[in-house]
Amino acid sequence: MQRRTVAAALTAVLALGTAGLIAPQGAAAAVPGGCAYTSSSHRPVLSQGSTGAAVKQAQCLTNVWGGVPKLAVDGVFGPATRTKIKWIQGCHGLAKDGIVGPATWNALYNPVPDCYDPYPG
Secondary structure (H helix, E strand, C coil): CHHHHHHHHHHHHHHHHHCCCCCCCCCCCCCHHHCCCCCCCCCCCECCCCECHHHHHHHHHHHHHCCCCCCCCCCECCHHHHHHHHHHHHHCCCCCCCCECHHHHHHHHCCCCCCCCCCCC
């Protein structure tokens, strides 16, 4: 069962990459959801209290992901942003620490096709 899930996810990622919907890290191709607040290669560590364009980028990418409510793309990493980041981390099997580091940035730019973690709240 797990092999089929991994195979299906890999197939979906390859299809999206072939269709040009997932760009390699640092590529100039289209960013998911039209999020263009920073370059896809600009990936600073973000946590609650962070502000700026990189936070807007992360917020925009979380909205592409789904989950309700959509975040306000205001550049302020507050409790709602932290909750949504933790949900996305759980979807990728990452530690749910609410910190946007390298693995979480990768997840934001390359989301899994399905998430079986219920959205909190």
